[in-house]
Amino acid sequence: MQSDPDQDAQVFKPRTVADRDAAPDPDDLLDRAARGDEQAFAAFYDLMAYRVYGLIRSVLRDPARSEEVTQEVMLELWRTAPRYTATRGSSTTWALTIAHRRAVDRVRSEVASRDRDHRVAVRDAVTEAPDVAVLVEDRMERERVTRALQELTESQRESVELAFYGGYSHREVAAMLDLPLGTVKTRIRDGLIRLRDRLEVTS
Amino acid sequence: MSTSHVDGPDGYDATGLAALYALDALEGDDLVRFESYLTDNPDAQVEVDEFHRTAARMASATSSPAPAAIRANVLGSLSSVRQEPPRLDVERARRRTASARRIGAVAAAVVLVFAAGIGGYRIGTDGASPAGTETADGLTSILTSEDATLVDFEGEDGLSARLVYSESSQGGVVVASGLPAPPEGSTYELWKVRDGQPVSAGTFTPDDGSVRTPVDAELSSGDTVAVTIEPEGGSVSPTMPIVLSAQV
Numbered sequence: 341m342q343s344d345p346d347q348d349a350q351v352f353k354p355r356t357v358a359d360r361d362a363a364p365d366p367d368d369l370l371d372r373a374a375r376g377d378e379q380a381f382a383a384f385y386d387l388m389a390y391r392v393y394g395l396i397r398s399v400l401r402d403p404a405r406s407e408e409v410t411q412e413v414m415l416e417l418w419r420t421a422p423r424y425t426a427t428r429g430s431s432t433t434w435a436l437t438i439a440h441r442r443a444v445d446r447v448r449s450e451v452a453s454r455d456r457d458h459r460v461a462v463r464d465a466v467t468e469a470p471d472v473a474v475l476v477e478d479r480m481e482r483e484r485v486t487r488a489l490q491e492l493t494e495s496q497r498e499s500v501e502l503a504f505y506g507g508y509s510h511r512e513v514a515a516m517l518d519l520p521l522g523t524v525k526t527r528i529r530d531g532l533i534r535l536r537d538r539l540e541v542t543s
Numbered sequence: 544m545s546t547s548h549v550d551g552p553d554g555y556d557a558t559g560l561a562a563l564y565a566l567d568a569l570e571g572d573d574l575v576r577f578e579s580y581l582t583d584n585p586d587a588q589v590e591v592d593e594f595h596r597t598a599a600r601m602a603s604a605t606s607s608p609a610p611a612a613i614r615a616n617v618l619g620s621l622s623s624v625r626q627e628p629p630r631l632d633v634e635r636a637r638r639r640t641a642s643a644r645r646i647g648a649v650a651a652a653v654v655l656v657f658a659a660g661i662g663g664y665r666i667g668t669d670g671a672s673p674a675g676t677e678t679a680d681g682l683t684s685i686l687t688s689e690d691a692t693l694v695d696f697e698g699e700d701g702l703s704a705r706l707v708y709s710e711s712s713q714g715g716v717v718v719a720s721g722l723p724a725p726p727e728g729s730t731y732e733l734w735k736v737r738d739g740q741p742v743s744a745g746t747f748t749p750d751d752g753s754v755r756t757p758v759d760a761e762l763s764s765g766d767t768v769a770v771t772i773e774p775e776g777g778s779v780s781p782t783m784p785i786v787l788s789a790q791v
Contacts, residue, residue, distance in 0.1 A: 374629075378621045385614060393609035395602040407610055414617040415624055420784075422629045428592050433599040440602065444567040478606035485604040503568040504601055510568040528568065529559035536597040 370431040374421040381418055388417075388432070390478060392439045399443035399507035409446050413439045444507045488538040496531030499524050555580075557587050565594030579695065582703055627784070628726045628772060696770070696787040704754065706768055706789045713761045715768060715791065717747070719754040725772050731786075732777045735760040736767040744768070746777040766791050 364380075366387050372380035392413055397406040417435055424434050489497055502513045514524040560577045563569045569577055581587055690711050696704045704719035717733065725731055725748065733744040735758065745759035758768055770787035771778075 374626070376626065378618070381621060382618050385617060389609040389614065390606040391603055393613070394605035394607035397607060398605040403610075407613055410609060411613050411616055414613070415620060418617075418621055418626065419624050420627055422627055428588075429596050429599075433596050436599040436602040437595050440598065441567055448570060478603055481600070481603040482606065485601055489601075500566070503563070503566045504598060505605065508568070509570045509573075510563050511570070511573075513568070525556070525559050525563065528566065529556070529562045532562040532566070532594055532597060533558075535601070536593060539597055539600045 366431045367426060370421055370424055370434075373418065374424065381421070384417075384431070385414060388435050389414075391432075391436060395436060395439050396443040398505045399440070399447060405446065406443075409442055410439075413442050416442070440504070440507075447507045448509075484539065488535050491538055492531045492534055496527045496534070499527040500531040500535070503528055557584070558590060561587060561590040562594050565591055565598050575697075578697065582695075582698060582701065585701060588701075625782075627782075628729060694789045694791060696768075696789040699784060699786045702786055704770070704787050706758075706791065708762060708791045710764060710791075713763060715758040715762050717754055717756050717758060717768070717770075719749065719752075721752045722749045722754055723752070724749055728775050729772050730775050730777060731770050732773040732781070733758055733760075734769045734771065734781050735762060736769055737765070741769065741781050743777060743779065746773070762791055764791060 364383065366384055369380045369384040369387070373384055389410075393406065393410045396409050396413065397403065400406045400409060413435075416438060420438075424431060428434070429437075489501070492500065498517070499513055502508050502516065503510060508516065510524050510528060511521065513519075513528075514521045517524065557580070560569070560580070564574070564577050564581075581591065691707055691709050694706045694708055696702075696706060696717075698704065702722060704717055704722060706715050707718055708715040722731075730746045730748055732746045733756070734741040735744045736742075742760055745756065747754055747756040762768070767788055767790045769781065769785045769789075771781040771783070771785055773782055
């Protein structure tokens with residue numbers, strides 16, 4: 341990795357709505373990052389950071405650990421960018437798949453010392469200035485996802501949400517809900533199929 | 544020790560497991576079994592990819608501004624983090640692997656019978672034997688051990704290989720067909736990992752996808768044999784990721 345001190349010193353400003361039309365697509369940014377382009381990765385970071393951090397935070401809950409895992413995930417994305425292949429899905433899917441996996445890995449590695457019901461007090465942290473374009477886009481997406489989730493049966497939604505947003509394994513979900521494993525499996529399968537079908541038409 | 548091969552029996556709910564897998568809701572043996580199923584049934588990957596897309600959409604609903612320190616730390620570290628070499632030709636490797644596995648299983652059985660016919664064939668490990676015969680002899684020696692066992696490697700990106708391991712010989716042979724060539728200027732390198740410490744166990748390059756190479760290290764139960772991609776000539780310590788790994 342060649343390092344250019346001038347380039348390192350550059351400050352990357354959050355994007356504005358006006359920038360957005362001209363903003364490159366995340367797949368292109370990742371493709372450039374895969375060839376060592378740090379500026380492209382910085383732009384990719386800005387597109388992904390809210391979702392990556394928010395997802396990890398949803399699973400881990402603790403802000404300090406979420407911060408740590410987000411940092412690890414972001415560096416993993418940089419490191420493995422050359423291995424990304426578009427045939428398996430978009431760069432966004434790729435990034436969020438890795439983020440969820442790492443958050444869940446962290447939870448499971450700490451399972452012995454963890455008290456999942458204990459909410460750690462939210463630590464004050466200086467957050468990025470809100471990026472209006474990203475916020476708007478994410479809010480629309482949030483509404484679509486929320487609507488799709490509401491189309492699941494109550495029991496499907498409960499199992500899917502515990503597994504995905506809570507980071508619980510299907511065995512843990514079954515234990516928490518005091519349900520047979522097969523029932524939880526069926527609920528998650530049917531719920532995710534329904535979500536897939538609903539979200540496909542609104543993408 | 545047993546082989547990790549899993550067949551999809553009738554009634555195996557591949558879709559249900561793909562859904563659980565995409566939500567990272569499988570762990571432990573459940574996870575190992577499904578990943579093994581995916582290796583043997585590359586078509587199932589399509590469904591997993593679709594569910595991953597759905598999961599990524601769900602992820603957007605949790606979006607939240609990230610602490611500024613993360614950005615500074617990440618972008619400040621980029622120049623010191625080495626990027627990985629580009630991906631191997633995965634789809635081709637998968638297709639070849641899928642058919643090679645069935646043939647491979649038969650071939651392995653044939654080789655076992657053939658090797659058993661030869662009888663115990665001792666080899667020296669002094670490195671004096673000419674290149675080529677050492678590989679063949681190493682393979683024969685391991686295969687003729689009474690306790691020769693097949694262990695499937697867990698492979699990244701659909702890569703697959705087998706380890707023929709003999710506890711009594713304290714040795715192993717890596718066997719593969721349909722393994723793609725490593726990127727130009729690089730080689731596969733074997734590692735014996737014991738107590739978390741990797742020790743180089745030789746390098747190899749597939750010959751038209753085919754591999755028969757002895758693990759150049761004493762193995763015992765509990766060791767892991769791992770494969771990484773390294774610059775030509777090999778490295779003194781492994782470069783992540785591990786592309787294949789098997790526990791003996």
